[in-house]
Amino acid sequence: MNKIKIFADSTSDIPADWRQQYEISIVPLYTVFGDEALQDGVNIQPEQLFQRVSREGQLPRTAAPSPADFIQAFAPYIEQGDDILYISLSSELSSTYQNALLAASEFPEGRITVFDSLNLSCGFGLLVMKAVRAAANGNTMEQIVEMLTKTRPxxxxxxxxxxxxxxxxxxxxxxxxxxxxxxxxxxxxxxxxxxxxxxxxxxxxxxxxxxxxxxxxxxxxxxxxxxxxxxxxxxxxxxxxxxxxxxxxxxxxxxxxxxxxxxxxxxxxxxxxxxxxxxxxxx
Structure with missing residues (x-):
């Protein structure tokens, strides 16, 4: 059985120490000021965002990762033989889920599972934490998805x-x-x-x-x-x-x-x- 690699996106708000401890990979969304697209948590932090909004008087737009962003993030783990479970921000709030599905379709069937959290922030991060612990305990992809499906509502x-x-x-x-x-x-x-x-x-x-x-x-x-x-x-x-x-x-x-x-x-x-x-x- 292949190792299960857990992915989430930046809206899960999972702190860096949890990501490191559980080897959770994050695909960032974007905050966009004018023509400047900044990756959430990578080249802009919340304090900087609040300072900029206060200074400029306008909010940034937010944007989902592109299918290409997901492909770039997923490819190294597929190449090394892992299977991927990506848990996404609610599909009701963003195109992130759909873009992840498009990216997954570019890889061999069954290697990437995309799960819609139907939640945001740590409501979604909580599902991620349950998934990584289930994977660490030796659960299969099917067992983890079944657990997430029951827990989600x-x-x-x-x-x-x-x-x-x-x-x-x-x-x-x-x-x-x-x-x-x-x-x-x-x-x-x-x-x-x-x-x-x-x-x-x-x-x-x-x-x-x-x-x-x-x-x-x-x-x-x-x-x-x-x-x-x-x-x-x-x-x-x-x-x-x-x-x-x-x-x-x-x-x-x-x-x-x-x-x-x-x-x-x-x-x-x-x-x-x-x-x-x-x-x-x-x-």
Whole structure:
């Protein structure tokens, strides 16, 4: 049986130390300022993105890796005899999945499996972590895909957006919504449902109130959690993320509560101070 090599893309927000430990390869998406296309996490980092948006007053576009990008990334591992499992950003949010399928079709049949996470950020990264551990434990490609298929609808992804400014600049809310939201200190909470970003509810008032609501939503599900991994992901909100991590460690039976930083593509859509909690429920 060939070795199974796990790939993901940069929107999985998997930290560098996890990538190194589990030998996860990443295909970056792009953030595009004018005619300048920058690879997420390679030649632009979130802090640089926020500084540039603040300076220029405009958000970058985001773009999927091309089929050629995937072919270039996959080819060395196919040539050395590995089989590849690529887990992608939700097909409902990007053409990344379709481009990976096009690339896979250029290789011998059965050597590359492309799996749609129907999620984003660490909701998708959580599936990647489960896959690499399953591969390390000797599971076959079929067994890993079966596990991912069962786990995918059980992943809960919820995050608080601190400001409507990035949603406004990205055309996802009107100027009036942005103004009223800012005046009333309204913070939208987003969930991923069926692969799409869906407004779940809004919290008015202090940021702490929104974070506590999100935390309580997770803790209300503690008996249904699979107790494997909980991930807290943030964009320039480390202090709050550490607080949530500590509370989740204290009040759940999770084996690991991991901390991650949102990459440039996720950050460009949600803005600074965004913070989320991701976990899977029991099957």
């Amino acid at each position: 059980l992943v809960d992804t919820e995050f608080v957006i601190d400001t409507l400014e990035y949603l406004y600049k990205g055309g996802r809310c009107s100027g009036m919504q942005n103004l009223i939201g800012s005046l009333l200190k309204i913070r939208p909470v987003i969930k991923v449902i069926d692969g799409k970003m869906t407004p779940a509810y809004k919290v008015r008032g202090k940021r702490e109130k929104a974070l506590d609501q999100m935390l309580q939503n997770a803790l209300n599900q503690r008996d249904q959690m699979d107790n494997d991994i909980i991930i807290v992901v943030h964009a320039l909100a480390e202090e709050d993320a550490l607080m949530l991590q500590a509370r989740l460690k204290e009040e759940t039976n999770a084996q690991e509560v991991l901390l991650a930083t949102a990459g440039c593509v996720i950050s460009s859509h949600c803005g600074p101070q965004t913070i989320g909690i991701m976990y899977a429920k029991k099957a």
